[in-house]
Amino acid sequence: MSKKIKFNKCITCNKEFDTNLDTKPFCSKRCSYIDLNNWLDEKYLINTNEEDYERDF
Numbered sequence: 001m002s003k004k005i006k007f008n009k010c011i012t013c014n015k016e017f018d019t020n021l022d023t024k025p026f027c028s029k030r031c032s033y034i035d036l037n038n039w040l041d042e043k044y045l046i047n048t049n050e051e052d053y054e055r056d057f
């Protein structure tokens with residue numbers, strides 16, 4: 001009987017990690033935040049495409 005451990009590759013840093021982790025598909029919570037931030041950044045960029053704020057200084 002051999003116990004097979006499956007590994008996934010983190011989609012953020014490409015590091016292999018144990019699939020038993022509940023941070024799938026990321027190796028860590030940090031990586032999931034990085035991915036989320038990237039995603040939000042793209043949305044944010046689209047929303048702030050127009051310069052509708054003014055600087056007083």
Ligand SMILES: [Zn+2]
Nearest residue numbers: 010013027031
């Ligand atoms: Zn990672």
